[in-house]
Amino acid sequence: MSSSTPSRPTPRRTVLAAALGAAAATSFAAASSRSLAFASSAGSGPSRPEGAPVDYHAWTSRSDWGRGAAHGTRAGGGQRAGLVIDRPAGTLEHTDPHTGTKATWEYATWTSPLHTPPAPASEVIASWNAHAPAGTWLQTEVRGRYTDGTRTPWYVMGRWTAGDAAGDIRRTSVDGQGDGRSSVSTDTLAVDKPATGLRVAAYELRLTLFRRPGTRLTPTVWRLGVMGSDIPDRFTVPASVPGPGAGHELQVPRYSQEIHKGQYPEYDNGGEAWCSPTSSQMVLEYWGRRPTAADLAWVNPEYADPQVCHAARFTYDHQYKGCGNWPFNAAYAATYRDMQAVVTRLGSLGDAEKLIRARIPVITSQSFLAAELDGAGYGTAGHLMCVVGFTAQGDVVANDPASPSDAAVRRVYKRRQFENIWLRTKRRNAQGEVRSGSGGVCYLYFPVEPEERQRRVLQELGIR
Incomplete structure (x- = not known):
């Protein structure tokens, strides 16, 4: 989601979350007593306390894919086992709502086993690491089982392709999904x-892989992840103290979103709308990944930092009409060589410090009034920035793309202010109205073969 000026409409995800949070206010006392320890990931991931409010679960290996129900899919060979089309299970005639193009596609499906997290969830977010070249695309769906034993419909959590070639679908979320008890806003399934x-006690995911008929093309999916969470409803979070990550800072490239203001209206006009792809691009380049000169040939040569324009184009959600779709940013990051990406929630700045100490930057989502974050100089209904380090005193060093130039991107924000605007689930806007906070949402990008200490920290946070 992007930083907002007074004239910018509040993002749909924010509207939904505000309504949900207001409805949940009566449960605050009970919810706030829950532990903030984190839950386990899939398979051999570390054990976490029962009842933890966040669970990230992923399918990533040949054995993981083998536990699902395959209809025309198989796990491909090689060191990194990805799910691919083996033989079509059928055909589908699909009309793209954004181009009006009607086309027939072959498809194959994979459905996960039912996953039961340690505690029921009020929100569910799916994400994936894949490549879907021209002539292919994929659809990710989630179906939940409520705590009363009934089920949700199959909800579409995204229709995605890596590019935007002529005749291909346009990357899109799907609006208007709900059953009167839960609904989807862009990338988040939430209990109404x-x-x-009422909560979602368990869920299963379905992948549908599409290709042009008669070809041997296929998407490849290396990671399918899902985060279920039930974060206590709160306006403030407990203050933390600096940990061993204090005094560490990563050398992450610095890019401003604001120097792109007015560029490419078809991808939401640059500027404050591009915080998410700008943050994604900074972290990708930290890991040594960036578009080639051929990839960037389409960008106006007069524009600085053309790779930011590239990231905006290839994270753009044609339904949301913006570049702030969380899973689409993670999926973009994972199209680069040997990269993985997840969307999850962290429980504290201490978790972020552990990642920084292991040399993993953290892209965080937050919303705040200008008076709530000294030195920012703006307020926002939703904004992404990169946590790249901590001062010796424990304050947050951030690459904040909402800066007038690349040179001004590095900021130091007060620890107490930053942790509250990032981790809270409730806030008040300038009019005093109750609105949502992200509850610690972040993107984590890291290599397929992380260093051992990076692997240990990720596993400690429930990610394998």
């Missing part, structure tokens, strides 16, 4: 009235 106590 969490104050009733």
Whole structure:
């Protein structure tokens, strides 16, 4: 999501979350007593306390894919086992709502086993690492089982392709999905009235892989992840103290979104709308990945930092009409050589410090008034920035793309202010109205073969 000026409409995800949070207010006392320890990931991931409010679970290996129900899919060979089309299970005639193009596609499917997290969830976010070249695309769906034993419909969590070639679908979320008890806003499935106590007790995911008929093309999916969470409803979070990560800073490239203001209206006009792809690009280049000269040939040569324009184009969600779709940013990052990406929530700045100490930057999502974050100089209904380090005193060093130039991107924000605007689930806007906070949402990008200490920290945070 992007930083906002007073004239910018509040993102749909923010509107939904605000409504959910208001409905949940009566459950605050009970929810706030829950532990903030984190839950386990899939398979051999570390054990986490029962009842933890965040669970990230992933399918990534040949054995993981083998536990699902395959209809025309198989796990490909090689060191990194990805799910591919083996033989078509059928054909589908699909009309793209954004281009009006009608086309027939062959498809194959894979459905995960039912996953039961340690604690029921009020929100569910799916993400994936894949490549879907021209002539292919994929659809990710989630179906939940409520705590009363009934089920949600199959909800579409994204229709995605790596590019935007002529005749291909346009990358898109799907609006208007709900059953009167839960609904989807862009990339997040949420219980409509969490104050009733209803939760999603378990969920399964379905991947559908598409290709042009008669070809041997295929998408490849290396990671399918899902985060379920039930974060306590709160306006403030407990203050933390600096940990061993204090005094560490990573050398992450610095890019401003604001120097792109007015560029490429078809991808939401640059400037404050491009915080998410700008943050993604900074972290990708930290890991040594960036577009080639041929990839960037389409960008106006008069524009600085053309790779930011590239990231905006290839994270753009044609339904959301913006570049702030969380899973689409993670999917973009994972199209680069040997990269992995997840969307999850962290429980504290201490978790971020562990990642920084292991040399993994953290892209965080937050919303705040200008008076709530000294030195920012702006307020926002939703903004992404990169945590790249901590001062010796424990304050946050951030690459904040909402800066007037690349040179001004590095900021130091007060620890207490930053942790509150990032980790809270509730806030008040300038009019005093209750709105949502992200509850610690972040993107984590890291190599397929991380260093051992990086692997240990990721596993400690429930990611394998």
